[in-house]
Amino acid sequence: MQIANANRLTPYLFLAPAAVIMAVALLYPIGYMIYASFLDWNPSQRIGEAEFVGLRNYIGLLNDAAFLESFWVTIKFAAVVVTIEMVLGVGLALLLDRNIRGMSALRTLFILPMMIAPIVVGLMWRYMYHPSVGIFNKTLKSLGFDPIPWLSDGNWAFASVVIADVWQWTPFIFILSLAALQSLPQSAMEAARIDGATGWQQIVYIKLPLMMPVLIVTLLLRLIDAFKVLEVILVLTNGGPGLSTEILSLRISRTASEFRELGEAAAMSNYLLILLVILTFAMFAYNKAVEARTARLRKAAEEDL
Amino acid sequence: MPKIAFDQVSKSYGVVEVLPPFDLTLEDSEFTVLVGPSGCGKSTTLRMLAGLETVTSGEIFFDDKPISKLDPKERDLAMVFQDYALYPHMNIAKNMSFALRLARVPKAEITEKVERVASMLNIAHLLDRKPAELSGGQRQRVAMGRALVRDAGTFLFDEPLSNLDAKLRGKMRAELAEMRDTIDKNMVYVTHDQVEAMTLGDRIVVMSDGLIQQQGTPEQLFKEPVNTFVAGFIGAPTMNFLDGELVEEGGTQWVRGDCYALPLPADIATRLQSAPDRAVTVGLRPSSFTPDTTQGAPIELKVVVSEYLGAQSVLVTHCGDAEILVETQSASPVRSGTVQTFGVLTDEIMIFDKTSGLRL
Numbered sequence: 094m095q096i097a098n099a100n101r102l103t104p105y106l107f108l109a110p111a112a113v114i115m116a117v118a119l120l121y122p123i124g125y126m127i128y129a130s131f132l133d134w135n136p137s138q139r140i141g142e143a144e145f146v147g148l149r150n151y152i153g154l155l156n157d158a159a160f161l162e163s164f165w166v167t168i169k170f171a172a173v174v175v176t177i178e179m180v181l182g183v184g185l186a187l188l189l190d191r192n193i194r195g196m197s198a199l200r201t202l203f204i205l206p207m208m209i210a211p212i213v214v215g216l217m218w219r220y221m222y223h224p225s226v227g228i229f230n231k232t233l234k235s236l237g238f239d240p241i242p243w244l245s246d247g248n249w250a251f252a253s254v255v256i257a258d259v260w261q262w263t264p265f266i267f268i269l270s271l272a273a274l275q276s277l278p279q280s281a282m283e284a285a286r287i288d289g290a291t292g293w294q295q296i297v298y299i300k301l302p303l304m305m306p307v308l309i310v311t312l313l314l315r316l317i318d319a320f321k322v323l324e325v326i327l328v329l330t331n332g333g334p335g336l337s338t339e340i341l342s343l344r345i346s347r348t349a350s351e352f353r354e355l356g357e358a359a360a361m362s363n364y365l366l367i368l369l370v371i372l373t374f375a376m377f378a379y380n381k382a383v384e385a386r387t388a389r390l391r392k393a394a395e396e397d398l
Numbered sequence: 399m400p401k402i403a404f405d406q407v408s409k410s411y412g413v414v415e416v417l418p419p420f421d422l423t424l425e426d427s428e429f430t431v432l433v434g435p436s437g438c439g440k441s442t443t444l445r446m447l448a449g450l451e452t453v454t455s456g457e458i459f460f461d462d463k464p465i466s467k468l469d470p471k472e473r474d475l476a477m478v479f480q481d482y483a484l485y486p487h488m489n490i491a492k493n494m495s496f497a498l499r500l501a502r503v504p505k506a507e508i509t510e511k512v513e514r515v516a517s518m519l520n521i522a523h524l525l526d527r528k529p530a531e532l533s534g535g536q537r538q539r540v541a542m543g544r545a546l547v548r549d550a551g552t553f554l555f556d557e558p559l560s561n562l563d564a565k566l567r568g569k570m571r572a573e574l575a576e577m578r579d580t581i582d583k584n585m586v587y588v589t590h591d592q593v594e595a596m597t598l599g600d601r602i603v604v605m606s607d608g609l610i611q612q613q614g615t616p617e618q619l620f621k622e623p624v625n626t627f628v629a630g631f632i633g634a635p636t637m638n639f640l641d642g643e644l645v646e647e648g649g650t651q652w653v654r655g656d657c658y659a660l661p662l663p664a665d666i667a668t669r670l671q672s673a674p675d676r677a678v679t680v681g682l683r684p685s686s687f688t689p690d691t692t693q694g695a696p697i698e699l700k701v702v703v704s705e706y707l708g709a710q711s712v713l714v715t716h717c718g719d720a721e722i723l724v725e726t727q728s729a730s731p732v733r734s735g736t737v738q739t740f741g742v743l744t745d746e747i748m749i750f751d752k753t754s755g756l757r758l
Contacts, residue, residue, distance in 0.1 A: 163632065278483065281485055283477075283479070283483065286450065286471065287450075287467070287477045287497075302484075390527070
C-alpha cells in the first residue's frame with residue numbers, strides 16, 4: 094500500500110524542480126507585473142510605497158492618443174511585415190524546392206539573415222539607409238535620381254523598418270515552408286501530374302492546401318514575434334519621426350525609463366500580453382480542432398469496416 | 399487503347415545503369431503484369447511509361463507515335479499508386495473528379511461519371527468523406543475509381559494491393575480480375591507478388607536485375623520457364639533446385655545426385671544430347687512428388703518438418719545436404735523425422751545449365 098503510494102508520487106517528485114523553476118522564473122515576474130499595473134509607481138519608490146489605483150492605468154491608456162497610435166502602428170507593422178514575409182517566403186520555397194547542384198549551399202545562404210543578432214541588423218541597415226553616405230542614396234544619386242529620406246520622413250521610415258524586418262525574417266518562413274513542401278506526399282504530386290495539372294495548378298490545388306497547417310502555425314509564430322519587435326526599430330528610428338514607427342514595445346520601454354511610469358508600462362505590457370495570449374490560444378485551438386477532427390474521422394472510418 | 403512498344407529503352411541515374419536497353423511490346427487491350435523482386439526495374443519501367451521518369455535512351459511508342467518527350471497528361475493514361483496517392487485535403491468526390499475538373503468537363507457530366515464509377519466500386523456512400531476518414535480498402539477503391547473516371551486509354555497499376563492485409567488483398571484481386579474482363583483497356587500492372595501476377599495477367603513479364611527474363615502467359619511461365627530465375631520465381635511453394643550429373647546407363651539417360659537417381663523421359667533425354675556439360679541443375683516442383691511410390695521414379699527423403707496448410711501440407715525434407723519442399727495432401731499425414739520414399743513425376747523434371755541457369 095505504502096509502496097503503491099510512493100510509486101504514484103514518483104512522477105511528481107521528478108517534476109518538482111521544473112515546477113519550482115517555472116514558478117520562480119515565469120509566474121513570479123508575471124504576477125509582479127500584473128500587480129504593478131494596478132499601481133501608480135515611480136521607479137524611485139519601493140513597490141510597497143506605490144499607491145494602489147485599481148484600473149486607472151488601463152482606463153487611462155484607452156484614452157491616451159499616443160498609446161493608441163502605438164497600438165495601431167504595431168498592428169499595422171505586424172500585418173504588413175507578416176503578409177510580405179509569407180508571400181516571399183512561401184514563394185521562394187516553391188521556387189527552390191528542387192534538386193539543383195549547390196542548392197543546399199544556397200539554402201544556407203538564404204537563412205543567414207535570421208542568424209544575425211537583431212541589434213546588428215539594425216545598425217547594418219542604419220548605415221545603408223544613411224541619407225548621404227548610405228549605399229541606397231549613393232546608388233540613387235549616381236544613377237541620377239533624387240535621394241530618399243529613408244529614416245527622416247514618417248512614411249518612408251515605416252517602409253524602411255518593414256524592409257529591414259522582411260529582410261531578416263523572410264528566411265524563417267522560407268525554411269519552414271521548404272520543410273513543409275519536402276514532407277508532402279510525393280505520390281500525390283505525381284498523381285496530380287498524371288491527372289493533368291500544370292505546375293501552377295499543382296501549387297494552387299495540391300501544394301498550398303497541403304502546406305496549410307504548417308503555414309498557419311508559421312503565420313501565428315511570426316505574428317507573435319512581430320508584435321514584440323524592438324531592437325531593429327530602436328536602432329533604426331527609435332520610434333520616430335514623430336510616432337510613425339513607435340511600436341508598442343518601444344513605447345513600453347520609454348514609458349518605464351523616460352516617463353518613469355512603471356505602473357502604466359506594466360498595464361501596456363499586459364495589453365500586449367493579452368493580445369499575444371489570444372493569438373497563441375487561437376493557434377492551439379486551431380491545432381486541437383484539426384487533431385480532434387482527424388481523430389474523430391479516423392475512428393468513424395475504422396468503425397465503418 | 400494504343401499498342402505500346404518500348405524500343406531499346408534504357409534508364410540510368412548518373413553513371414548507374416538501372417535498366418539496360420530493352421524491347422517490349424504490350425498488345426492492345428491486354429492485361430500485362432510486370433513482376434520481379436524489388437529493385438528489378440519493373441516500377442521504373444512503369445514510371446517511364448507514365449512519364450514520371452525520363453527515358454535515358456530509346457523511345458516509347460503508343461501505336462506509332464513517339465511519346466517519351468510528352469508530359470504525363472498528354473499520354474492519355476490513368477495510374478493507381480501503391481500508397482493510393484489520394485489528395486488528403488479533398489473529399490472523395492473531388493479526388494475522383496480532379497482530372498475532369500482540370501480538363502473543364504461540364505459539371506453535370508462530371509457528377510454523372512463520378513456517381514457511376516462510385517456505385518460500380520461500392521463507394522457511393524463515401525463521396526463526401528476525406529481520405530483520412532476511410533479504411534485502407536476503401537482508399538484503395540477510391541484510387542481505383544479516380545483512375546476509372548478518367549476513361550483513359552491505358553491504366554497503370556503500381557503495386558496497388560501491397561498495402562492491404564491478406565484477406566482484403568485476395569478480395570480486391572478478385573475484383574480486379576473481374577474488372578479486367580469487363581473493361582476493354584490496356585492495363586499495365588506492376589507487382590512483386592507472383593500470385594497476383596499469375597491470377598491477373600493475360601501476359602506476364604518477369605524481370606530481374608533490370609533485364610526481362612521471360613514473357614508469356616501464366617501457363618507458359620509455369621510450364622516452360624527459360625531459366626532457373628523464372629522457374630524459381632513463378633509457382634508456390636518455390637521450385638527445388640538440386641545439383642546433378644547426366645549419366646547414360648543401359649540405354650537410358652539418368653540424372654544423378656548425391657542421394658538420388660532419376661530416369662529422364664525420352665523427349666528431355668533427346669534434347670540433352672547436345673548439352674555442353676554433364677553437370678546440371680535439376681528443377682523439381684514441390685507438386686511433382688507423390689506419396690504413391692507406384693508412380694514415377696522413387697526418391698528417399700528425410701522429412702524434417704511438416705507445415706500444415708489445411709487441405710495441403712508442405713513437407714520440408716532433406717536429401718543429403720539439399721533441402722527439398724514437397725507438397726502433399728494433408729489427408730495422408732507424414733510423420734516428421736522419418737525417412738519416406740516418394741515418387742517423382744519424371745515428366746515434370748526440368749534440367750538447367752549449371753553455370754548459365756538456362757533451361758536445357
